[in-house]
Amino acid sequence: MQKARAKDYIIFIIMLILSIIFLSPIFIVLLNSFKGKFFISDTPFQLPNGSTSVGLENYTGGVAKTDFFSAFGMSVFITVFSVAVIVLLTAMTAWYITRVKGKFSSIIYYAFVFSMIVPFQMVMFTMTKTANMLHLDNPIGIIFIYLGFGAGLSVFLFSGFVKSIPLEVEEAVMIDGCGPVQAFFKVVFPILKPIAITVAILNVMWIWNDYLLPKLVIGTEYQTIPLAIQYLKGGYGSIDMGAMMAMLVLAIVPIIIFYLFCQKYIIEGVVAGAVKG
């Protein structure tokens, strides 16, 4: 018993040290966000002190330079609406192609599965041209684009779940006089809730952090957070390190808050997505 306790203790200490090492990059960025821009590259591992500290100057400067709050608003807008649209519409599609059996449904299903293995670079250029042609190159149009790209994984995950729902449940409701629309929203969709959370979380993580797609489609007129940060780099390699540190902190904080609140769902959702995908 004594021995087991000692072992527990040693593992705990090792884990504690590893956790501190794991978190240190974030703390180093946080500390540097309070230092003057010329002290950051030279002495990133020193605490800010009287002569190197600039208070919140990096934050105010960086926010003004990148127009951070409008980038933040844009990221929230695109993520929230794209994910809502994806969850609702792909759940409906998955239910339809699972329940209405036939050649058409299975072709569509395999096309969705196939799209999951195609890397973005393959369709990057042609998709951007198509989006421009159809005037989808704006914050509303990009929601439609995310629906097109997110459909593969989302329909696949929903379909797997729908197959496990016994038909009798839906049949019973429909015999009682409900149409398919009512049956779906009153009975099926609530049953889909666990997988809907997984689908939502996977899509939030993808769309919130996505850089290349918004850059190509709306990048000339609008900015999301990843675009605003990359924009700070400028064209000739001269980075305002102070503003950069402050913006990195502002980019990380919302993610950490979101993570701390929905931690259980996030970890479960990501693992469920990985195991089934």
Added chain:
Amino acid sequence: MQKSIKKYFALFALPTILAFLVIFVIPFILGIYLSFTKFTTVNDATWVGFRNYVKAFSNKEFLNALWFTVKFTVVSVISINVLAFLLGLLLTRGKKGTNLFRTIFFMPNLIGGIVLGYIWQLIINGVLIHYDLTMTSNANYGFWGLVILMNWQLIGYMMIIYIAGIQNVPKDLMEAAQIDGANRFRILRSVTLPMVMPSITICLFLSLSNSFKLFDQNLALTAGAPAKQTTMLALDIYNTFYGRVGWEGVGQAKATVFFVLVALIALVQLVITRRKEVEN
């Protein structure tokens, strides 16, 4: 029931299928076609046969990117999975604070690639400055920088999948091995490892495809510097499309090759997983 649902095709299935067709299917088919043509704006394409592919494979930057990507993927996949598995083992042994540690190790996975790239640029440059160097002095620094970054991002994620696998190993199997006189290492090798094989397959392929397709982190950490020596495939394709006028066709050919490679990886995974399922 099928019939009554079928009437609602336009409501249930059409919007998603339409978006999927316009945003994925058509660009994908167009992309394959364009890889055999010379074009600058899609509308002015002229057929050139396999010339773009020949150009791609005789393009030094592409071959260099391919080699760099393969090297990076092999090193990252091995290091990520070994470390994640060890962490998983330790966390399933210990009792105190397990949840807290899981939460911490998983966190970097949520941070976007661009942000990750700039975080590690600061840290690695901060270390190298003591030797009057920067990350872009030598391609090796960029290589190892990317490996460290990728480890930081993915270890926690893989660790959680391993933990789930390890916790599913039946307790009585372990006890039986112990009674038979197996030592701890033997139990790990002959009981735990075979039992968590499904998790290992999942993690290997997840880290493999994530490393192989890396773009954001590469762009933010080194952007290919010095002299494009640390450019990975995805970034090289991007540069060919948008950095070199008249090379759009070659860019599309490179992208098609990239797609075929990624598809092959996925196919191998499918075959392996299927075979496992049959055995079970």
